[in-house]
Amino acid sequence: MSHISRTTRAALGASVVALTMVVATACGPDNSDTTGAETAAPTTAATSTDKPGAAPIKLPSLDELKKWKYDDWEKFAQQNVITPAVKGYWDLQKILKAKPSKPGQPNPQPTTAPTAQPTGAASGQPTSQPDGGNDPLPKLVEEKPVPHPFAKNFHVNGKLFFQDGNQEYVCSGTVVPDPANPGKSNLVWTASHCLHGGKGGKSHTNITFAPAFNSTGAVSGGKQGSLAQAEPYGEWGAVAGIVSPTWSSEADPEYGGAWSQYDFGIIRVANPDGSNKSLEEVVGGSVPVWFNAPREQITAVSSYGYPAGKPFDGMELEHCDSGKPVRHTIDPSRPAMLTIGCNGTGGDSGGGWFATKDGKQVLVSDTSIGGNDNTWEAGPYLDDVAQHALEYISKKK
Secondary structure, three states, X not given: OOOOOXXXXXEOOOOOOOOOOEEOOOOOOOOXXXXXXXXXXXXXXXXXXXXXXXXXXXOOOHHHHOOOOHHHHHHHHHHOOOOOOOOOOOOHHHHHOOOOOOOOOOOOXXXXXXXXXXXXXXXXXXXXOOOOOOOEOOOOOOOEEOOOXXXXXXXXXXXXXXXXXXXXXXXXXXXXXXXXXXXXXXXXXEOHHHOEOXXXXXXXXXXXXXXXXXXXXXXXXXXXXXXXXXXXXXXXXXXXXXXXXXXXXXXXXXXXXXXXXXXXXXXXEOOOOOOOOOHHHHHOOOOOEOOOOOHHHOOOEEEEEOOOOOOOOOOOOEEEEEOOOEEEOOOOOOOOEEEEEOOOOOOOOOOEEEEEEOOEEEEEEEOOEEOOOXXXXXXXXXXXXXHHHHHHHHHOO
C-alpha cells in the first residue's frame, strides 16, 4: 500500500451517518496497493508548470535548493499557488457524494526495503549516501485507536479534506508552531501529495483541516452523529501553503518514486468563525518540528492519522507506537526516508510522526508511502529544505 496514488483512494467508511469521504492516497476499497515500480527520479533540474502562462521555475540541485532564500521560495510558490478554500464547501451532501477512484495494479511486496538504482551516475550527482541506504523492514505494529474523548494533547491531530478536479479526498495533518507567531500558529503540516498533483499537475483546491475530528466518538461504530459533532473545532480552510519543490517538479502521483523522499507540505488556515484567534490557541497547542534530527537520537516513533482503507473506516484517529525507524532509500543521493512497522492504510497520508526530544513531543516526519501488504510506512527525513519551507510560509503574508 502506497499512500500516494491518486487513483486508488478508499472511501472513508460506511458510518451510518454517511460521513463518506475518499482517501487522498493509494489504498483502494479492497485495500490493494497501486504503487507500481519504485523507480528513482532524475536528480537533474526539472521544471514546474503548475500556473498556466507563467514562466516555469527551474529546480536546482538539492544542495542549491537547501540554500534557497525567501525570494526563491516566493518565485516557486507563485507557480504553485494554493488558493483559499471556499467556506462551507464541505457540507454533508458533498461529503456523501465522495467516491473512490479506480484502483491501479499492485506491486509484489519485497521482504526488505528495495535498493534503488543510483540515478546519480546518469545525472552527475553523487551516488553514495553518507547515512546509508536501506535496512531490513521493521516488525509490524498494529494501529490502535485513540480513546474517546481525546485527551487534550491529541487535539493537534486532524483530518485534511481536499478536492482534486471533481473528486473529493482526505489526508491527515498536524498543528505545528509558526516561528513568526509564537503561540498563535495557523500552520498545519502534512504531505505534499495531499496538496498538489505532482509534475504537470496543479495545487488541489478547497483544502480544509478539521482538528480533533471525531474526538467525542460521535460518528464511531455507525453512530448517527452530525458533521458538527464530528468537528469540535469546525473546518479551518487553507488560505495559503507551500509544497516540496521536488514533489511538484518530479512526482508522478500514481507511484512511489524518489520524490517521496521530499513528500512534505504546509498550509496556513483561517479560523472558521472569522476571528483572529489562532488554531494553536483553539486546540491548545502545537507540535514543534525537529529538523535534521540525528537518526541515532530518534529512538522511537508514534505515527498518527485517520486510515480509511480496510479494515479501517476513516472515522478514528489511529496510532502506531513503533520503535526506532529504519532507512528506506529510493534515490541514494537524497536522505533516506524514515520507515516504521505499521498496518496503516489510505487516509494516514500526511499524518504526523512524533518522537521525543529533551522530554518533549516533536514531529520528525509525515506519512508518505507504505508497503503493498500494509506492514510498513515511510516518511521523509526533514532536512534544511523542509525547514526553509516552514520559514517561508511563516513569513508569507
